[in-house]
Amino acid sequence: MRLRRSRCLTCYWHEGAFVVHPHPHGTSMELHPAAAEILTAFDEWSTPDEAAGRLGHLTPDTIEEAVAALVDAGALLAQGSTAARRDELIAGQWGAWMPEASFFHYATSDVYDGHPAGDAPAPPDGEAGDPAGAEAPAGPLPPLFTSHPAAPRVLLPRRPAELRTPLGEVLYDRRTHRDFTGAPVSLDTLAALLAAVFGPVDFIDCGRGALYRRTSPQGGSRQEIDAYVGVLGVSGLSPGWYHYNGLLHALELLSEGFTPQDAAHLCADQSWAARPAFFVVLAARLERMSVKYPTPRAYRVCLLDAGHLGQTFALTATALGLGPAQTGAFRDSAVAGRCGLDNTGHTPLYVLAAGHPEPEARDAPPPAGVAAFEATTLVAP
Numbered sequence: 001m002r003l004r005r006s007r008c009l010t011c012y013w014h015e016g017a018f019v020v021h022p023h024p025h026g027t028s029m030e031l032h033p034a035a036a037e038i039l040t041a042f043d044e045w046s047t048p049d050e051a052a053g054r055l056g057h058l059t060p061d062t063i064e065e066a067v068a069a070l071v072d073a074g075a076l077l078a079q080g081s082t083a084a085r086r087d088e089l090i091a092g093q094w095g096a097w098m099p100e101a102s103f104f105h106y107a108t109s110d111v112y113d114g115h116p117a118g119d120a121p122a123p124p125d126g127e128a129g130d131p132a133g134a135e136a137p138a139g140p141l142p143p144l145f146t147s148h149p150a151a152p153r154v155l156l157p158r159r160p161a162e163l164r165t166p167l168g169e170v171l172y173d174r175r176t177h178r179d180f181t182g183a184p185v186s187l188d189t190l191a192a193l194l195a196a197v198f199g200p201v202d203f204i205d206c207g208r209g210a211l212y213r214r215t216s217p218q219g220g221s222r223q224e225i226d227a228y229v230g231v232l233g234v235s236g237l238s239p240g241w242y243h244y245n246g247l248l249h250a251l252e253l254l255s256e257g258f259t260p261q262d263a264a265h266l267c268a269d270q271s272w273a274a275r276p277a278f279f280v281v282l283a284a285r286l287e288r289m290s291v292k293y294p295t296p297r298a299y300r301v302c303l304l305d306a307g308h309l310g311q312t313f314a315l316t317a318t319a320l321g322l323g324p325a326q327t328g329a330f331r332d333s334a335v336a337g338r339c340g341l342d343n344t345g346h347t348p349l350y351v352l353a354a355g356h357p358e359p360e361a362r363d364a365p366p367p368a369g370v371a372a373f374e375a376t377t378l379v380a381p
């Protein structure tokens with residue numbers, strides 16, 4: 001039998017043990033670190049004897065035993081097997097995203113299958129109605145709101161957003177804007193937007209205390225995402241970085257000074273990013289989610305939560321007459337630094353922006369015409 005190392009394989013140390021973790025099929029196994037060397041010998045299809053020839057210093061018994069364990073775990077695949085074909089397919093599909101993206105995706109997939117009742121990780125689907133095994137671990141819960149008591153504060157105006165534009169209009173008017181007039185956004189407008197997107201709407205009893213809800217659905221109502229505001233042009237606010245304290249409806253000044261050049265730099269040198277009036281960095285405080293959901297799958301929910309907030313931000317900004325923008329391309333460590341985050345348990349996920357949009361956007365893509373459609377495969381032939 002000829003064997004090859006799975007292309008979809010990640011090895012790491014966890015709690016002192018060396019772990020060989022094939023995905024999506026296969027199981028993670030704690031093995032002696034010599035397993036890494038044995039796996040290296042199966043870079044290409046080889047029989048165990050051929051591999052043993054490359055591993056002269058290991059005894060045949062050690063190799064035989066390790067090969068059996070690695071085959072069982074799915075780390076070594078048999079030539080011509082279904083698993084080997086699927087492994088090739090996955091490696092081809094995920095391509096340059098491997099191993100980071102595919103490992104996270106598959107290692108956190110199917111986590112609700114095959115667990116005896118009561119052993120399954122809790123799906124992050126709300127405090128009520130979680131299945132057996134979803135009991136929140138005992139111990140103190142982290143604070144619901146982030147606060148910077150020592151920071152100078154601006155209590156924001158409390159005039160609620162005028163959101164009377166029909167939903168249909170807002171939905172179809174929403175566009176990503178990259179051209180802005182440069183006119184400052186009023187403090188009233190920024191305050192209304194922050195309250196509508198990030199402020200608490202109501203409080204619910206989760207059985208162990210209160211949680212709050214926002215206008216966006218958020219996994220388990222954990223509200224792990226905080227909003228940090230980078231101000232370039234907002235009347236009444238000096239340029240700088242602020243934290244939005246949703247409990248107090250206040251901006252807490254973290255650092256003074258912020259320039260259009262700095263904004264573009266933070267957004268991976270995208271030129272449009274020098275033009276919005278303000279930015280909102282969505283940063284996850286992981287502990288708020290992980291204290292309830294120890295499964296690493298819950299990190300997916302943090303990303304989904306950020307997407308929900310991003311969409312609510314875009315729609316609300318549109319309804320308020322602003323042009324929204326967003327980017328996943330930003331300098332993570334530098335953005336974290338501007339927000340005063342240590343970037344360990346409190347880390348930026350998404351960067352949003354808005355300003356008064358130019359009526360005639362220079363950077364807007366033209367509508368697709370005949371030439372564009374000619375160059376496009378609409379459906380597989």
Ligand SMILES: Cc1cc2nc3c(=O)[nH]c(=O)nc-3n(C[C@H](O)[C@H](O)[C@H](O)COP(=O)(O)O)c2cc1C
Nearest residue numbers: 174175176177178270272310325326327328329330
């Ligand atoms: C998660 C996400 C990340 C994005 N990142 C960028 C970006 O880095 N730079 C950019 O110019 N636009 C970015 N966009 C905007 C998209 O290019 C835009 O949404 C898309 O072209 C469709 O246009 P529309 O938003 O006007 O419908 C991003 C959008 C989303 C949802």
